[in-house]
Amino acid sequence: MRLSALAAVATVLALSCDAASAMAVPPPAGREAGFAGTTPAAERQKAPGPRAPQPRRKLEPAATYSGLGFDTCAAPSVDVMQAWATNSPYHAAGIYIGGSDRACPDGNLTPNWMRRVSAQGWKLFPVYVGRQAPCWKDPGGGHPALIERGRRWTQGQEAANDAANRANYFGIAQGSPIYFDMEYYPRADRACGQDVKVFLSAWTDQLHARGFISGIYSSAAGAIAEMSQVYDTGAAFRADVAWFAHWDKKPQLLGDPALNDRLWPGHRRIKQYAGRRTETYGGKRLTIDLNVLDAPVAALR
Numbered sequence: 001m002r003l004s005a006l007a008a009v010a011t012v013l014a015l016s017c018d019a020a021s022a023m024a025v026p027p028p029a030g031r032e033a034g035f036a037g038t039t040p041a042a043e044r045q046k047a048p049g050p051r052a053p054q055p056r057r058k059l060e061p062a063a064t065y066s067g068l069g070f071d072t073c074a075a076p077s078v079d080v081m082q083a084w085a086t087n088s089p090y091h092a093a094g095i096y097i098g099g100s101d102r103a104c105p106d107g108n109l110t111p112n113w114m115r116r117v118s119a120q121g122w123k124l125f126p127v128y129v130g131r132q133a134p135c136w137k138d139p140g141g142g143h144p145a146l147i148e149r150g151r152r153w154t155q156g157q158e159a160a161n162d163a164a165n166r167a168n169y170f171g172i173a174q175g176s177p178i179y180f181d182m183e184y185y186p187r188a189d190r191a192c193g194q195d196v197k198v199f200l201s202a203w204t205d206q207l208h209a210r211g212f213i214s215g216i217y218s219s220a221a222g223a224i225a226e227m228s229q230v231y232d233t234g235a236a237f238r239a240d241v242a243w244f245a246h247w248d249k250k251p252q253l254l255g256d257p258a259l260n261d262r263l264w265p266g267h268r269r270i271k272q273y274a275g276r277r278t279e280t281y282g283g284k285r286l287t288i289d290l291n292v293l294d295a296p297v298a299a300l301r
Contacts, residue, residue, distance in 0.1 A: 062174070063297050069091065073096065073104040091122065092297060097172075099163070114171055126298055128162075130162075130181075157202045164206075172298045179241070182217065204240070231263050244259050245275075
């Protein structure tokens with residue numbers, strides 16, 4: 001996936017379809033406690049008294065897709081997408097719609113681009129690259145924005161609201177997924193792992209409140225492995241869709257030892273099976289990561 005080499009990349013905040021829904025809500029009782037004991041003091045001061053745990057909101061995907069796809073840092077031109085739609089084996093594309101650690105700006109990506117490439121037959125899966133684990137190590141030497149322990153729940157909500165606002169700007173309908181890109185982090189650092197769990201729990205809860213499906217991308221040995229451990233619980237950290245990276249060059253969703261077949265069945269998983277591949281179709285060349293999907297994709301308003 002694509003992270004910025006800078007500390008943060010500014011993200012355009014579009015108008016919310018409902019200002020009230022964009023407001024962050026305090027963590028339901030039991031959400032934060034399920035992962036980190038209690039809400040951090042800095043956040044606890046803002047929260048009302050305890051309330052009964054809330055059932056997870058059931059959201060049905062507006063659209064799903066099964067087959068091959070790719071993701072790439074910057075949205076290709078409409079002409080390139082047309083050439084690939086006609087000549088490549090791929091029919092879904094991951095598009096980076098925002099986030100403080102997003103590496104590429106909007107570029108070609110506009111509401112009109114969304115409509116035109118969708119008319120070409122593309123199924124789009126929106127990706128948001130927000131704050132990373134406090135213990136995240138960037139082999140490329142970048143300096144991403146990191147989750148702050150004292151604000152981890154609030155920052156998860158803020159990320160969800162920003163992602164939902166960006167989705168609204170691009171014409172993405174409710175019931176569509178937004179996939180949070182959480183890069184690999186050393187899971188041996190348990191405190192760091194708890195920060196990630198709380199942050200992503202808030203992401204899922206708030207994304208549901210905004211009417212979007214929550215997906216999480218990570219290494220099969222990173223956040224996906226942690227989500228698998230709580231799959232049978234009501235933890236929001238589990239997310240609705242798992243997008244796992246396992247670069248074994250095998251475009252298969254089931255029978256992969258990296259993720260048990262029992263977990264996330266029925267249109268709820270994506271596998272990134274190869275990365276940094278340069279391919280040419282219709283005379284147009286792109287550098288991409290390769291994916292196989294059986295998962296929710298964006299519907300346009």
